[in-house]
Amino acid sequence: MASASHYDYLIVGQGLAGSLLAWRLLQQEKRVLVVDDGHATASSMVAAGLINPLAGMRFNHSPFVHEWLAAVEQTYGELAGMAGEPFLQWLDMVRLFRSSEQVRFYERQRARTETADLLGRRLDAEDFPQPVHAPWGGFEQKRTGWVRLPRLLAFMARWLEGKGALRRERLNHDDLVLRDDGIAWKDATARHLVFCDGYRSMHNPWFDWLPFAPDQGEILTLKRNANLPLPDRIINGATWLLPVDEGRFRLGATHYHDRQDNRATEEGKQKLLAGMETLLLHPDALELEKNEAGVRPATADRQPFIGSHPEFQQLHMFNGFGAHGSLTIPWYARRMVEWLSEGKELPKNANIQRYS
Ligand SMILES: Cc1cc2nc3c(=O)[nH]c(=O)nc-3n(C[C@H](O)[C@H](O)[C@H](O)COP(=O)(O)OP(=O)(O)OC[C@H]3O[C@@H](n4cnc5c(N)ncnc54)[C@H](O)[C@@H]3O)c2cc1C
Incomplete structure (x- = not known):
């Protein structure tokens, strides 16, 4: 039988990406532990949270834009219902x-x-x-609109803590042990590890080939x-x-x-x-x-970095949301959960396989 410190997913980072991914995985009754160093470098805590579906000088849009907007409405609405306070302001x-x-x-x-x-x-x-x-x-x-990100992150931290799913400390890569059946970190073991650590992933020894x-x-x-x-x-x-x-x-x-x-x-x-x-x-x-x-956490081709390590299948990345995380993370979090839980294909533009 699994011990109390065995998890399905260890998530590094409780910015917007780690928060929404953890929440969606917990909804699927996965055992999740999020490790965050007190938002020491969280761009989510500084961001204005603008939702702008036509960013850029030419007002171009992504083919996913309407799906992003639907996910924005649904995700921030659901969270507002849980918290009893609004996060999204159109x-x-x-x-x-x-x-x-x-x-x-x-x-x-x-x-x-x-x-x-x-x-x-x-x-x-x-x-x-x-x-x-x-x-x-x-x-x-x-x-268009904006998201009250610091309040959303504060609520998510309380909610995760209430579930025993948040540890406030820094995760050092040297403390991670890769095993055949997952990873070990200090007293915790997990089947999967997902990096949602923002731009600091550019110093990640397993993913340093990704062009952040x-x-x-x-x-x-x-x-x-x-x-x-x-x-x-x-x-x-x-x-x-x-x-x-x-x-x-x-x-x-x-x-x-x-x-x-x-x-x-x-x-x-x-x-x-x-x-x-x-x-x-x-x-x-x-x-x-x-x-x-x-x-x-921007990327060379301005597309997110999502997916699994080509060799170490217990390591994953959910990152690279650049200047538009408030708009895109709600939708990509669902795609990431479908990939992790059901093996459903990830959107090609975002899949890190494009570099491996
Ligand atoms: C000035 C500015 C303005 C912006 N304006 C907007 C905007 O208007 N609209 C918009 O959509 N986006 C905006 N952004 C971008 C937005 O911040 C990102 O798209 C999004 O918040 C990224 O979220 P994230 O969770 O991927 O990363 P982050 O928010 O950076 O979260 C990563 C978390 O991981 C933690 N962490 C990292 N390494 C470790 C470790 N080893 N151990 C423990 N914890 C660790 C960090 O401290 C942090 O809490 C802006 C950003 C900036 C800087």
Whole structure:
């Protein structure tokens, strides 16, 4: 008979990826232990949690976009029901054109029926409905919003703890022993080990062949300090601004590909504040509350890293969600569970087999 410290799955990392994967596995009555070092490097704790199905300069979309959105609605809704507090907030986005070329990209997307529910009307520069500078005009984007990630992670930590499924400590690779029937780590054994450890997986001795492309970012939290007009939608131009709770706004974000730490810098702050000056008609209405930084677990081909090690079948990866984890992790968590429990094929774009 299995001892109390024998698990089906040991999961490294309780960011959004590890939390949702653990939750889905526990729903299937698997024995799960999540190990997290107190979110020491969690990009989920810093992220704005924006849901933007048409990211990118050309407003392109993934073929999975509607499945992602359905999973977003269902997953965060289910979790809100469990927690008794909302995590997902739908809020329309106003997208600012940055060139006449982008107007053409918009018109092209607008002509497509499959994105009709995602694109709203075009907005003229002369009569712009938000207090922002919009020299090229813009358009409304639908089915956008944001997720209160720190609150979701705090709830998930309590819920996992209540099930005896969370240990708050760092897992060192040297302490792992690979066995024929799984792995051993300290006093625990497990049939499977899944790495959901964010960008730190790039230093993982079993998966160092995966081309991670970590993308450090800084983000500001601002507070309203004057009763001047400020946007009431998500504004997305060269800089984006998100109205959140209690008169606060998030402003982001920078991208540094040569940094791998969560230290916010004066340079990053000044860059973002300059972006705010260019964006808002009344930048003085906001004062800085805090600046933060984190490292997005991004990948060279901008697709997630999901799947099993080609040689050590007890080792798996559920990672690489880059700048869009809030939108994509709910759907990929289901695909990962189907792969682990039923051997159902993973989406090819995300399967790490593409590199092995
Ligand atoms: C500035 C910024 C803005 C962002 N904005 C958005 C946004 O608006 N929308 C969006 O969707 N995404 C955004 N992101 C990206 C988002 O954070 C990620 O897509 C997503 O949160 C990744 O979740 P994860 O669980 O894979 O990784 P993480 O959240 O990084 O979680 C990994 C966890 O594993 C732990 N860990 C790592 N190694 C170990 C170990 N050896 N032992 C124990 N624990 C370990 C870490 O401490 C952490 O808690 C942003 C990121 C940044 C930095």
